[in-house]
Amino acid sequence: MEAVLVENVSKYFKKKDRIIRAVQNVSFEVMKGEIFGILGPNGSGKSTLIRMIATLLIPDEGTIRIFGLDAIKDSKKVRELIHRVSTDASFFKKLSAYENLIFSAGIYGLSRKHAMKRIMELANALGFDGSRLKDPVEEFSRGMQQKTAIMRAFLTKPKLLLLDEPTTGLDPRAKREVQSLILEANRNGSTVILSTHDMEEAAKLCHRVMIIHNGRVVALGEPEKLSEALRNEKNNPTLEDVFLKYTGTSFEEADVEEVE
Numbered sequence: 028m029e030a031v032l033v034e035n036v037s038k039y040f041k042k043k044d045r046i047i048r049a050v051q052n053v054s055f056e057v058m059k060g061e062i063f064g065i066l067g068p069n070g071s072g073k074s075t076l077i078r079m080i081a082t083l084l085i086p087d088e089g090t091i092r093i094f095g096l097d098a099i100k101d102s103k104k105v106r107e108l109i110h111r112v113s114t115d116a117s118f119f120k121k122l123s124a125y126e127n128l129i130f131s132a133g134i135y136g137l138s139r140k141h142a143m144k145r146i147m148e149l150a151n152a153l154g155f156d157g158s159r160l161k162d163p164v165e166e167f168s169r170g171m172q173q174k175t176a177i178m179r180a181f182l183t184k185p186k187l188l189l190l191d192e193p194t195t196g197l198d199p200r201a202k203r204e205v206q207s208l209i210l211e212a213n214r215n216g217s218t219v220i221l222s223t224h225d226m227e228e229a230a231k232l233c234h235r236v237m238i239i240h241n242g243r244v245v246a247l248g249e250p251e252k253l254s255e256a257l258r259n260e261k262n263n264p265t266l267e268d269v270f271l272k273y274t275g276t277s278f279e280e281a282d283v284e285e286v287e
């Protein structure tokens with residue numbers, strides 16, 4: 028069975044006199060055990076798509092099923108199976124990282140003892156200064172907040188990890204560690220959906236990638252096969268060449284339609 032099934036999904040945002048077509052008639056499936064990449068220029072609809080799979084946004088059209096559950100009707104059950112990491116991660120900002128992490132571990136049924144051990148392991152792996160775990164999250168730099176969000180996701184073993192640009196802005200060591208954590212979680216049974224702007228990261232981690240542009244799917248397949256298909260046009264084509272071919276070099280905004 029597929030882990031995620033997205034069928035004919037669209038999402039529009041109304042802005043004064045305009046409609047922003049953020050996601051347009053998108054369909055794809057993610058198989059159990061897969062690491063599935065979502066690639067696309069700024070504003071192409073990646074986060075909107077991930078937020079809909081995470082049950083945080085309701086599609087205007089189409090259906091989303093997660094492990095056979097409907098993302099709207101069964102949203103409560105779906106939320107127990109997923110964990111999302113994004114740059115807009117929410118915390119109890121006045122509480123310490125440690126308190127936030129222990130709280131989240133509790134929700135997922137992890138004992139305090141196990142959680143403490145795992146938090147220290149993750150902090151070490153990510154190069155997060157353990158002495159800062161007791162500080163309020165609101166005093167953290169952006170990178171430190173991001174690492175806290177990553178620790179929170181990898182504390183437990185969600186069936187589906189939704190990682191929206193998890194490594195953007197991290198230092199090189201932390202970036203490599205997060206990539207190892209993703210592979211480890213996947214080996215331990217988590218299905219992963221990963222959005223990234225880093226084509227090397229996508230080629231290294233993802234079994235398949237989907238490229239979206241202006242809210243529409245423009246390419247989908249295994250990274251090597253997508254690159255191979257360009258061999259007639261270019262020597263040693265990479266996933267970056269594939270990305271540029273399908274999205275153009277200009278990083279346009281998503282399709283905007285004027286309405287009367």
Ligand SMILES: Nc1ncnc2c1ncn2[C@@H]1O[C@H](COP(=O)(O)OP(=O)(O)OP(=O)(O)O)[C@@H](O)[C@H]1O
Pocket residue numbers: 040041042047048049067068069070071072073074075076280281
């Ligand atoms: N809440 C919202 N209200 C209005 N417009 C929105 C909202 N959320 C997203 N959009 C618009 O939808 C389009 C897709 O945005 P989205 O954040 O999904 O893109 P993205 O591919 O994740 O971009 P990036 O790579 O820059 O993070 C953009 O034009 C964005 O301005």
